[in-house]
Amino acid sequence: MKLPVYAATAFTAAISLALTFVPASGIGHYNGGVQIDVTESGGYYVLTDPLRPGISCGVNGTTPVRVPVGSTIGNGRRNDTVSACVDVLYGVQRMWDMLRDWLGRNGINGSGRGAPARIMTRSPVPGTTVDFPGSDSFPTQLDLVGHQYGHVVYQTTPGGTGAGNENGGINEGSADIFGTLTEWYANSLADLPDYVIGEEYDPIGGAPLRHTYNPGLDGHPNCYSAQIPNTEVHAASGPMRHWFYLLAEGSAPGGGKPASPICAGGPASVTGVGLVKAGRVFMLSLLRKTSAWRYVHVRTASVTSAIDLYGPADPACVTVKAAWDAVSVPAQTGEPACTTP
Numbered sequence: 501m502k503l504p505v506y507a508a509t510a511f512t513a514a515i516s517l518a519l520t521f522v523p524a525s526g527i528g529h530y531n532g533g534v535q536i537d538v539t540e541s542g543g544y545y546v547l548t549d550p551l552r553p554g555i556s557c558g559v560n561g562t563t564p565v566r567v568p569v570g571s572t573i574g575n576g577r578r579n580d581t582v583s584a585c586v587d588v589l590y591g592v593q594r595m596w597d598m599l600r601d602w603l604g605r606n607g608i609n610g611s612g613r614g615a616p617a618r619i620m621t622r623s624p625v626p627g628t629t630v631d632f633p634g635s636d637s638f639p640t641q642l643d644l645v646g647h648q649y650g651h652v653v654y655q656t657t658p659g660g661t662g663a664g665n666e667n668g669g670i671n672e673g674s675a676d677i678f679g680t681l682t683e684w685y686a687n688s689l690a691d692l693p694d695y696v697i698g699e700e701y702d703p704i705g706g707a708p709l710r711h712t713y714n715p716g717l718d719g720h721p722n723c724y725s726a727q728i729p730n731t732e733v734h735a736a737s738g739p740m741r742h743w744f745y746l747l748a749e750g751s752a753p754g755g756g757k758p759a760s761p762i763c764a765g766g767p768a769s770v771t772g773v774g775l776v777k778a779g780r781v782f783m784l785s786l787l788r789k790t791s792a793w794r795y796v797h798v799r800t801a802s803v804t805s806a807i808d809l810y811g812p813a814d815p816a817c818v819t820v821k822a823a824w825d826a827v828s829v830p831a832q833t834g835e836p837a838c839t840t841p
């Protein structure tokens with residue numbers, strides 16, 4: 501069912517509706533002044549997304565935040581939970597639209613729904629929510645919102661979340677890929693797109709949490725090895741996010757984009773296919789996920805996906821393989837072949 505959309509100015513006393521759907525002005529801590537889609541009800545802006553089912557933002561619970569109609573939502577302060585909700589709604593709304601426009605996915609879960617967000621100032625009880633914990637600041641910058649909701653995408657693709665540190669590393673790397681795609685799609689002047697994660701998050705004072713192009717800068721492995729199954733999951737994501745950067749941008753993209761190292765035994769260089777194309781290959785690969793996924797399976801799934809999307813003669817095919825070679829995930833028996841154009 502398609503719901504009608506009413507602009508704020510179109511609402512008059514003559515229209516006797518309890519709910520209207522409006523873009524409202526908010527001030528996020530990380531995004532500054534933004535328009536977010538909210539529901540208007542009973543004289544309040546309610547932080548329930550009217551256009552993206554299942555998306556809302558509450559504080560220490562799932563009851564959506566509400567503020568009087570006409571007021572600005574949030575004040576931009578780092579410890580303000582309402583401003584954190586503004587950042588979350590702005591971020592997840594961009595992510596939802598990115599999934600639709602770039603990756604062809606319907607909503608966060610693939611069937612038109614998302615999950616409620618909670619800003620948590622006390623210990624979260626795990627549930628079906630997406631939580632942003634903190635006390636005097638919250639991890640709500642664009643790529644971190646994309647990361648957290650990226651875990652929901654991972655969970656709602658075939659095979660679910662799986663088990664073990666290698667699968668967990670692929671999950672964390674996938675979440676960073678969704679965070680990166682969200683940040684580039686939003687293309688916000690308040691948070692210029694880049695290939696680092698969490699670079700504005702206050703508690704770490706402007707240093708990135710993670711680098712996609714060179715996980716070694718974070719003390720994480722750039723290359724796959726037999727140690728990955730015994731490595732902490734964020735570190736075990738190193739080869740995943742590194743592969744994606746090489747596929748999207750290559751080893752020496754220039755234009756102000758950072759160079760990316762190639763692991764021993766890899767190709768001399770990798771030429772990227774572009775972010776959106778890389779994202780589409782990645783998304784289709786996730787639809788081939790199983791609960792037993794390991795890096796070698798991601799390689800095979802991504803080669804098959806590149807061929808499905810672009811054919812065996814497109815540069816995407818050889819680049820997907822080269823990028824895996826460059827992070828020490830070798831060709832597998834029976835891997836589909838690329839052809840020359």
Ligand SMILES: [Ca+2]
Pocket residue numbers: 643683693694695696697698699
């Ligand atoms: Ca970033």
Ligand SMILES: [Zn+2]
Pocket residue numbers: 647648651672675
């Ligand atoms: Zn994560």
